[in-house]
Amino acid sequence: MHKARKRFGQNFLQDQGIIRQIIRSIAPSPSDHMVEIGPGLGALTEEILDAAGALDAIELDRDLPPILRAKFFRYEDKFRIFEADAMKFDFNSLREDDRPLRVIGNLPYNISTQLIFHLLSHSGDILDMHFMLQKEVVDRLAAQPGEKHYGRLGIMAQYYCQVEPLFIVPPEAFDPVPKVDSAIVRLIPHTTLPYIAKDIKTLEQVVRVAFTQRRKTLRNNLKELISPEKLEQLGIDPSLRPERLALQDFITIADTLTSSETA
Structure with missing residues (x-):
């Protein structure tokens, strides 16, 4: 056996x-x-x-x-x-x-x-x-x-x-x-994705970095990727913890980074 x-x-x-x-x-x-x-x-x-x-x-x-x-x-x-x-x-x-x-x-x-x-x-x-x-x-x-x-x-x-x-x-x-x-x-x-990121690798990076320290805010965790001022321009409060953001919010951040890289 x-x-x-x-x-x-x-x-x-x-x-x-x-x-x-x-x-x-x-x-x-x-x-x-x-x-x-x-x-x-x-x-x-x-x-x-x-x-x-x-x-x-x-x-x-x-x-x-x-x-x-x-x-x-x-x-x-x-x-x-x-x-x-x-x-x-x-x-x-x-x-x-x-x-x-x-x-x-x-x-x-x-x-x-x-x-x-x-x-x-x-x-x-x-x-x-x-x-x-x-x-x-x-x-x-x-x-x-x-x-x-x-x-x-x-x-x-x-x-x-x-x-x-x-x-x-x-x-x-x-x-x-x-x-x-x-x-x-x-x-x-999904047969058709409800939300589509411009670059999936960038989305994965943003999500991974955002949750490196769950207890910290987006301002702290994402500071190497995006400024607090830019987050505010996107309608995202940088004082929030990452678990407060929906999938669409992470895609918005990732797409902004992708656009700035290709600009």
């Missing part, structure tokens, strides 16, 4: 009621091209294979693919396993037709934020994403201006996607039992 490895952040889902609830939320169909990140021992894999047209799995732990290939051998016409690091994987390479990808995964807590940012860079190839994450990460993804968890992750996720928290998964649903609650979240990339 394969034992969960701490270095891969493995916690294997084993609660059948939760598994059914997740599958109902995803609702895979025969027309879907599914991608599962970190299938583990295949708790969700078989349910998805029964319903979906194709499933590609990406697994970093080299001991697991042989187990999964043996377990799901009868699905070999629609099941592929890639022994790879999802953080470096080119998800665009999986598309073989005009079907966008539907991505699912029980993401390790230690890499979940970086992996979500990596996936957002492929959002044009993705129909939707369903992730099991530490509850606090889901709270950050969905947070609105002024809320405790509002910050870089939520702002950039909401730039690309509609974020919908679905339900909480208790620790006892896993083996080994983690020390935190988990939650399922649905991310649906």
Whole structure:
């Protein structure tokens, strides 16, 4: 029996009621091209294979693919396993037709934020994403201006996607039992972005710098990028903390910097 490895952040889902609830939320169909990140021992894999047209799995732990290939051998016409690091994987390479990808995964807590940012860079190839994450990460993804968890992750996720928290998964649903609650979240990339930054790298920089010290004001955190006087001209109060600004405000700042660089 394969034992969960701490270095891969493995916690294997084993609660059948939760598994059914997740599958109902995803609702895979025969027309879907599914991608599962970190299938583990295949708790969700078989349910998805029964319903979906194709499933590609990406697994970093080299001991697991042989187990999964043996377990799901009868699905070999629609099941592929890639022994790879999802953080470096080119998800665009999986598309073989005009079907966008539907991505699912029980993401390790230690890499979940970086992996979500990596996936957002492929959002044009993705129909939707369903992730099991530490509850606090889901709270950050969905947070609105002024809320405790509002910050870089939520702002950039909401730039690309509609974020919908679905339900909480208790620790006892896993083996080994983690020390935190988990939650399922649905991310649906916007077909048309509600707000478009002139340069996405500049927007990412502004958001990252603004939140380097959450307790400080925009005047302090953004002083190397933009003056307080310029912020006031944009209708933004430089004495505010960064969590008071909406996505549109960050785009306004970023677009001003982009325009000044190209002028």
